[in-house]
Amino acid sequence: MLLRHIRYLLAVAEQGSFTRAALTLHVSQPALSQQIRQLEDQMGTQLLDRSGRTVRPTDAGDAFLAYARRALAELEAGSRAVRDVRDLSSGTLRIACAPSFSAYLMAPLAQHFHDRHPGITLWLEEMAQEEIEAALGADRIDLGIATSDVHAEDVEWQPLHEERLGLIVGKQHPIAALGHAVGTTMLESLPLVLLSAQYATRMKIDSHFRHHGIRPTVAMEADSMETIIEIVRKGRLATILPNAVVHNRPSLRAAALAPVIETRQVALLQRRGGYRSAAARAFVALAEEEKHLFADGDRAPPDRRSA
Secondary structure (H helix, E strand, O other): OOHHHHHHHHHHHHHOOHHHHHHHHOOOHHHHHHHHHHHHHHHOOOOEEOOOOOOEEOHHHHHHHHHHHHHHHHHHHHHHHHHHHHOOOOEEEEEEEOHHHHHHHHHHHHHHHHHHOOOEEEEEEEOOHHHHHHHHHOOOOOEEEEEOOOOOOOEEEEEEEEEOEEEEEEOOOHHHHOOOOEOHHHHHHOEEEEEOOOOHHHHHHHHHHHHOOOOOEEEEEEOOHHHHHHHHHHOOOEEEEEHHHHOOOOOEEEEOEOOOOOOEEEEEEEEOOOOOOHHHHHHHHHHHHHHHHOOOOOOOOOOHHHO
């Protein structure tokens, strides 16, 4: 049974005539009659009563048409859904982001994407890089934002921008008015609140500490960057995060470190050879278009609301 068989049968039943149905369908009457006969042969019963002046469905035809109309309506709805997803008027996009990128990078990109494509539902989650790579490989997410330090063979990345980590403090913290870089001795004396050890940002910080023989005073650890920012904003603890987190946060200040922490490459991650939905392609294009806004971790993206 083909879709055209159903369409032809519905047309004849609605028009009450093979001639009028053929004109509506733009096919010849013999071709239409042949298609209806094929359908009746497949069903093993007569679906149309041709004995009168008006062609009418038989009892079997009425029973079949009730299902055929519903099936055709569902198929047409499915076609509209495909068109909607293709033209970005509807759909879902699943994105995971490493915690240190969520506040200054993921939030504005998500907002800009929503402004352009309000019909797309964004599903956002914070994950450690290892979890992002696993989720991409298992097709649980469409895109990831993390670093270029990718270990999974089935995950590929493209560069977004270089990012620098710095010492972040509240505006009332003594370091805020220091006026020069924070050296090793001073850094070791500062109580810190840092991301937990499983996160790539913390791994980079710990590597920097080991390389330079720094013995930090870690007073707290947390899994949420927003929690850390709130602790730093209200208290006397310092943290090490991307310098860009201070932008649009007047209660925070960034201080340089000496020696500096080596910059890292922020990247957009995708499953190698995986399906790219229209929404995913649109987000990648947006990130590529706006990546210059985030280049150099010491500069913030513009506030679009005042534009």
